[in-house]
Amino acid sequence: MRHTIALIFLVSCFSAGWGLHAQLPLQEEREFDVYINQAxxxxxxxxxxxxxxxxxxxxxxxxxxxxxxxxxDCYHYFALIYLDMDKEETAQFNNGRAALMLEEIEYPYGTAVHYYINAKILYTEGNFFQAIFQLNEARQRTNDRNLLNRITLLEADNLRSIDKYEQAETNYNSLLVNTDPYEREFLRARAYLGLARLDLVQELLPEGIENAQYALDIAESNGFTTEYILANELLANMFEQTRQFDQALASTRHLMHFKDSVRGLAREKAQLETADRIQTEYMSKEIQRQDEEIQELSESANRSELTAILSSAFLIIISLLAVSLYRNNQIKLKTNDLLHTKNRELHAARDAAVQAMEAKTNFLSTVSHELRTPLYAVTGLTHLLLEENPSKEQQEHLKALKFSGDYLLNFINDILQINKIDADKLEMLEIEFNLKKILTEVMNSLQQTAKESKTEMILDFDPEIPSHLMSDPVKLSQVFMNLMGNALKFTKNGEVLVLARLVRKEDDRARVYFEVRDTGIGISEEKQKTIFDSFEQGSIQINREYGGTGLGLTIVKSLLGLFGSTIQLESTLGQGSSFFFELDFKCKDDLIDEVPFEVTPKEYDFKGLHLLIVEDNKINQVITRKMLAKKEISSDIANNGTEAIQLASSNSYDGILMDIHMPGISGVEATQEIRKFDPETPIIALTAISLDDSLEAFYAAGCNDVVTKPFKPEVFYQKIGENILEPKLRKTLS
Structure with missing residues (x-):
């Protein structure tokens, strides 16, 4: 809870504020906005x-x-401020007032804030699992960056409270590099405090002192009262445990001086009086309003007749109540007992479901990593053997082996994608992109497949669609990659049409209709009912003839669910199929279109580069080293994270290829340590990424890029060129 005691030297304007009105369009400021902004x-x-x-x-x-x-929004602000004043009952009252109004209108942002406040109240009461559930509900209803950062922070506090330290640390670390437009420094201070608490409970006192000191510095610079108090309390505790008594005494004196501030005490008293006065005024207004309604009712009727009618009705009601009161009380007691029993059963079932989901997630994470590691050896060795001029017969065998490896990799990727969605591991982005460019790039990537099946791909794009939209282009690309790829798989000597039409445009919102239509084998009416289920294709014969995992349409359905849309299907057996859906976008009409250009892979001369390979698997070491040697790149090997730190500190490398999953010090931890003494050397994460891995965490640790194992050689070399060779050449020229 945020206290209200403040020192004179800390009182300054905060640069961070929670932007509940960040979604308002730019226009002449209303009187309401002036009040809200000042508040x-x-x-x-x-x-x-x-x-x-x-x-x-x-x-x-x-x-x-x-x-x-x-x-x-006002009621939500009242609730949050009353929570900061430790007046939970009043906060719940205001949140309840907002909830009643939300039942009558459609206001997704307000609903998201409502769930966030519920989670905050549950957290203060120690109901951490329920709080996390409420936060997930809030996250699904908003794209507001500030609110999402607040959700991430509160989620980290809850995860720390249930001993999920690694997940909590990931959340805190992501907030250290946040770009929040309102609360960047406040979130960083809170994240450092969270990391310090994690260090304290894990007895990592030097790291804890460092993080607490970071939080204290930010609090002093910005006038964050509560964070100043919490940081000093943590420092006093940790200094005492490390027997640094002078520093502990200094932190304690800061706290005492701060808490003894007469101005702060008087201010807190005034704030409580104001809060009570506002609440009392509201109650008085409500009582006055009800009195007026009663008065109007009394004056509108004949007093004598009304008295007789009311007296009779009153006697009848009292009689009925007397008879039913006992029965209702008995029913209530039985119902309460039943509800308590069912509630306990529900809690047990929920806990079992959570444990099952966690077990499933851990299993898939482990299996995916264990499968990717040998697959890296299979695909890597196959690539090397194909480049060593094998005989025609050997070449056929190697191509078959390469196809099998690629098939297995796609299968693993599909399963991971489904389970990431099921486990709420995927988060929606909100970035600017060009829709026509996205569709064109997906079609270009599938041109070779279209040529092999002698099928023409056509894009029918409505020019009225705004050129600059806001959404998640990566997931949108995945949707069309699966739909177009599926259409090409089941179409021979035919046509695949991709249609995009503007349905309507209102202010800064645009609704677009999409359709992917093919002239392939079609789907029977019976199979259309289950075609979007996992591992479902038209029939066993189709599976044998065309192959595939049957997960593509399941992924499409799940991804569109994240966009708040549903996919529909029309198909005639033997004539073709049509998949269609609609999506809502924010649009930016005031931006100038980019000059179109074609991006082609570059050819690099890698000769002379010297890299460090960090890899614990011996076979993977040999494969990676040989692939580098093919391009005349020399390399050193580090068998684990500790060796990587030692070699990086004592040698000069043009770049580092860092495996993430290693025994002992992980690749993320090794990267963080290297960045302390070497902030410039490019580091590429070369990893068999799993279900629990977060690309954001890799970048936050200091990685320049990520390549997923097993990888395509051309992608591997392209990443080295972009992240290691090109920066070196620019540095040489400058």
């Missing part, structure tokens, strides 16, 4: 008394204008 400024300074007064003005304005969404 946010006071809140960020911990001047909660003034913040509450500004919120009260904003609420009055919203009521006068009958603006329901504005009023919901």
């Amino acid at each position: 946010r400024v006071y809140w960020n300074r911990d001047d909660l008394e003034l913040a509450l007064e500004e919120l009260d003005k904003a609420a009055e304005w919203a009521e006068e204008q009958q603006s329901e969404k504005d009023l919901i």
Whole structure:
């Protein structure tokens, strides 16, 4: 909870504020926005008394204008501030007022904030699993970057509370490099405090002191009152445990001086009085409103007749209540007992389901990594053998081996994709992209497949679709890659049409209709009911003839679910199939279109490069080293993370190829240590990525890029050229 005690030297304007109104379009500022913005400024300074007064003005304005969404935002602000003042009952009351209004209108952002507040209340009560569930509900209903960062922070606190230290640390580390437009420094301070607490509970005191000191520095620079207190408390505790008594005493004195501030105590008292006054005024208004309604009712009827009718009705009601009260009380007691029993059963079932999901996730993570490692050896050795001029007969065998390896890799990738969606491991991006460019790139990547099946691919793109849209282009590419690839697989000597049409455009929102139509074998009406289920294809005969895992359409259905859309199908057996859906996008019409250009793979001269290979698997060491030698690249080998740190500190390398999953020190930890003394040498994560791995965590640790094993040689060399050779050449020229 955020306290309100403040020192004079810490009182300064916060640069970070929670942007509940970040989604408002740029326009002339309303009176309501002036109140809200001023309240946010006071809140960020911990001047909660003034913040509450500004919120009260904003609420009055919203009521006068009958603006329901504005009023919901006010109630949410009240709830959050009352939580910071440890007035949980009042916070729940205001959150409840917002909830009643949300039942009447469609307001996804307000719903997301409502779930976030529920999670915050559950966290304070120690209900960590329920809090995490509420946070997941909130995350699914918003793309607001500031709110998503707040959700990540609260989720990390909950994960730390249930001893999931590694996942909590990943969340905290991602916030250290956040680009939040409102609370960047506040989130960093909170993340450092979270890491310090993790270090303390794991008895990593030197690291904990360092993280707490980072948090203290940020708090002092920005006037974060609560973070200043928490950082000093942590430092005093850890300094005492490490027998650094002078530093412990200094931190304790800072705390005592801070907490004895007369100004701070008086301010806290004033804030509590203001909070109580606003709450009392609301109650008085409500009582007055009800009195007026009763008065109007009384004056509108004949008093004598009304008295007689009411007296009779009153006697009848009292009689009925007396008879039914006992029975209702007995039913209530039995119902409560039944509810308690069912609640215990539900909790047990939920815990079992959570454990089963975690076991499934851990199993898939382990299996995927263990399968990718030997697959790397298979595909790598096959590539090397194909380049050594094998005989015609050997070449056929090697191509068959390469096909089998690629098939297995695609199968593993599909299963991981499905389970990442099921386990809520995928997060939606919100970045600018060009839709026509995305569709064209996907079609270009499938041209070779189209030639082999003698099928023409056609793009029918509506020019009215805005050129600059906001969404997740990566997942959108995956949707069309699966749909087009599926259409080409089942179409020979035919046509695959990709259609994109603008349905409507209103302000900064655009709705687009998509369709992928083919002239292939079609799907029977019976099979259309199950075609989107995992491992389902048209029939066993189709599976044998055309191959594949039967996961492509399942992935499409799941990914479109993340976009809030559903896929539909029309098909006639022997004539073809049509898959269609609609998506909503934010659009940016004011941006200038990019000059179109073709990106072609570059040819690099790698001769003279000297790299460090960090890999614990002996076979993988040999394969990677030989692939580098083919391009005249020399290399050293580090068998684990500890050796990598030693070699990187005592030698000069043009780049480092870092395996992530290693015994002892992991690749992420090794990268973090290397970055402490070498911030410039390019590091490429070369890893058999698993279900629990986060690319964001790799980049946050200091990696320049990631290559997934087993990889295509051309991709491997391209990444080395882009991340290692080109920076070296630019440095030489400068």
